[in-house]
Amino acid sequence: MTDTRQEALIRDAIAAEADQAVDYRAVLANLHGRQPRRRPFALFAAAGLTVAAAVVAVVVPLAVDRSAAPSAVDPAAPPGTTTARTVLLIGLDGSTNTDSVVLARVGVDGAVSAASLPRDALVDIPGVGQGKLNSAYARAYAAAEAEGRDGDAAGVESLAQTVEALTGVRVDHYAAVDMAAFSTLSEAVGGVEVCLKSASRDEFSGVDLPSGRQSLSGPQALAFLRQRHGLANGELDRVVRQQTFLRALAAKVAGSEPAKLAELARLAGRHLRADPALNLVEFVGRLTPTVRTAIIPLGEVVDSENGQALSVDPVAVRAFMAGFFADGATGVPTGGFSVPLPATETEKPGRTPRHDDCVR
Amino acid sequence: MPADYDQFVTDRLDRLLRYATALTCDKHLAQDIVQDVLLRARQKWARIGAVDVPYLYVKRMVTNDYLSWRRRRAARDVSSTHLALDDLAPAVADPAVRHAERDAMRARIAVLPRKQRAALVLRYYEDSTDAEIAGILGCTEGTVRSHISRALHTLRVNENTPSEVLR
Numbered sequence: 001m002t003d004t005r006q007e008a009l010i011r012d013a014i015a016a017e018a019d020q021a022v023d024y025r026a027v028l029a030n031l032h033g034r035q036p037r038r039r040p041f042a043l044f045a046a047a048g049l050t051v052a053a054a055v056v057a058v059v060v061p062l063a064v065d066r067s068a069a070p071s072a073v074d075p076a077a078p079p080g081t082t083t084a085r086t087v088l089l090i091g092l093d094g095s096t097n098t099d100s101v102v103l104a105r106v107g108v109d110g111a112v113s114a115a116s117l118p119r120d121a122l123v124d125i126p127g128v129g130q131g132k133l134n135s136a137y138a139r140a141y142a143a144a145e146a147e148g149r150d151g152d153a154a155g156v157e158s159l160a161q162t163v164e165a166l167t168g169v170r171v172d173h174y175a176a177v178d179m180a181a182f183s184t185l186s187e188a189v190g191g192v193e194v195c196l197k198s199a200s201r202d203e204f205s206g207v208d209l210p211s212g213r214q215s216l217s218g219p220q221a222l223a224f225l226r227q228r229h230g231l232a233n234g235e236l237d238r239v240v241r242q243q244t245f246l247r248a249l250a251a252k253v254a255g256s257e258p259a260k261l262a263e264l265a266r267l268a269g270r271h272l273r274a275d276p277a278l279n280l281v282e283f284v285g286r287l288t289p290t291v292r293t294a295i296i297p298l299g300e301v302v303d304s305e306n307g308q309a310l311s312v313d314p315v316a317v318r319a320f321m322a323g324f325f326a327d328g329a330t331g332v333p334t335g336g337f338s339v340p341l342p343a344t345e346t347e348k349p350g351r352t353p354r355h356d357d358c359v360r
Numbered sequence: 361m362p363a364d365y366d367q368f369v370t371d372r373l374d375r376l377l378r379y380a381t382a383l384t385c386d387k388h389l390a391q392d393i394v395q396d397v398l399l400r401a402r403q404k405w406a407r408i409g410a411v412d413v414p415y416l417y418v419k420r421m422v423t424n425d426y427l428s429w430r431r432r433r434a435a436r437d438v439s440s441t442h443l444a445l446d447d448l449a450p451a452v453a454d455p456a457v458r459h460a461e462r463d464a465m466r467a468r469i470a471v472l473p474r475k476q477r478a479a480l481v482l483r484y485y486e487d488s489t490d491a492e493i494a495g496i497l498g499c500t501e502g503t504v505r506s507h508i509s510r511a512l513h514t515l516r517v518n519e520n521t522p523s524e525v526l527r
Contacts, residue, residue, distance in 0.1 A: 006512070006515065006516060007484065007512075009461060009462060009465050010465060010469070010480065010484050010512075010515065011484045011485070012458075012462045012465070013462050013463075013465035013466040013469055014382045014466075014469065014480070014481055014484050014485045015382075015485065016462055016463070016466055017381060017382045017385055017466050017469070017470075018378035018379065018381050018382040018485060019378070020381050020387045021374075021377040021378045021380070021381040021387055021390060022377060022381075022387050022388070022390070022391050024373040024374040024377050027373060027377060027391055027394065027395060028369065028370070028373055030395060031369060031373075031395060031398055031399070
């Protein structure tokens with residue numbers, strides 16, 4: 001193609017414009033210095049569920065990876081401080097639905113307590129009013145994006161405020177995990193053992209599994225974690241599935257060789273977002289394998305504007321959280337919601353799943 | 361972080377910044393967009409790194425980011441900012457007539473509708489084919505040709521306008 005004189009001029013002009021570009025070396029330094037962005041974005045559901053497992057399965061290997069190059073120092077939390085920290089674990093479904101929300105506390109002694117907050121819980125969303133827990137993020141996201149602000153940051157902020165108002169616990173950090181991490185990680189560890197009480201098949205999640213003990217990996221692991229339709233207790237059975245799966249995954253990860261851990265770390269790192277202030281190295285340095293999991297107290301199923309929801313009594317939730325997160329608290333938490341399955345108990349990663357771990 | 365992501369950034373960052381600057385006519389906006397896109401790309405590198413030409417994929421992310429409605433407000437300011445900056449610069453940076461013409465053309469390109477400018481930059485800076493441009497802009501080749509012919513028409517009509525009017 002032969003350029004006309006005008007085209008040649010256009011080429012020159014565009015090239016001259018391009019020459020105005022900032023020096024790439026400065027941008028390169030910027031990119032290297034930055035954490036993978038404040039936004040927790042495409043993080044998904046299952047992740048959150050027990051920090052216990054999430055921490056062991058995701059954060060620990062990530063930290064192993066990062067330990068060679070410590071992340072930026074947070075002035076508010078210099079390395080070495082040993083105060084208890086709370087972390088809000090957020091799981092998004094790929095758009096803006098927070099399918100799982102977990103509030104975890106890592107005590108001074110490294111013990112982890114993790115409380116699941118069911119997404120259908122009917123709560124007070126600051127500045128909005130009553131709504132399902134999973135609407136807080138989505139609503140703030142949409143509002144912010146419409147104004148040209150960062151929707152993910154607004155979503156996290158709104159969800160954190162909602163959780164703080166509900167539990168009376170201050171949220172120090174957040175972290176979110178991409179659901180896809182569990183497909184990848186389950187494959188990387190050669191499958192995760194679970195046991196189903198009955199065969200499971202559901203087109204929403206794509207799950208198609210026989211009953212009994214089996215090893216899950218890849219897309220079926222993901223489907224297993226996401227299935228909600230067709231389960232007797234719906235969302236709550238899913239929470240139990242996620243907790244069981246994550247414990248089993250944690251057990252496998254905990255028994256891995258260092259080289260394997262490094263590989264898992266790389267895989268996990270792609271799916272985890274945390275706020276820049278969360279110093280993973282320091283955080284993980286004092287973890288112990290002890291993890292307690294629970295579900296906040298729940299009331300009746302009620303009808304809300306957005307379908308059925310679970311009522312919660314803020315007073316009961318606060319009382320429960322105060323006890324559950326108290327320094328030195330051990331053993332089975334009392335007052336939390338219990339699904340008639342091993343949802344709430346003291347666990348140690350590495351323990352062999354028992355037969356009664358079979359889930360719906 | 362996969363090593364090939366770092367390699368990609370090292371190899372392509374300069375070119376991406378230049379492309380984005382030509383696209384936006386605003387080097388700071390270009391930097392913001394490229395940084396944002398590369399940070400996002402890092403999260404998805406397992407997938408992006410596996411495509412045939414990661415650079416094309418990332419270039420599309422940069423283009424879409426600029427064309428997305430989120431950037432619209434910023435984009436509106438661009439042309440005026442650009443012209444304002446031009447005002448501050450020496451009227452004719454180089455005494456050569458050729459350069460004066462070129463700078464006048466820069467100013468005219470800067471006020472084109474964004475999609476037309478994107479098509480123009482892809483063809484005349486990135487030397488993309490119509491099919492590639494269509495893939496990046498997410499439209500048909502016919503639309504690409506239409507964007508470009510309209511842009512060329514506008515630039516031709518304006519060609520006779522004394523550059524003083526634009527400045």
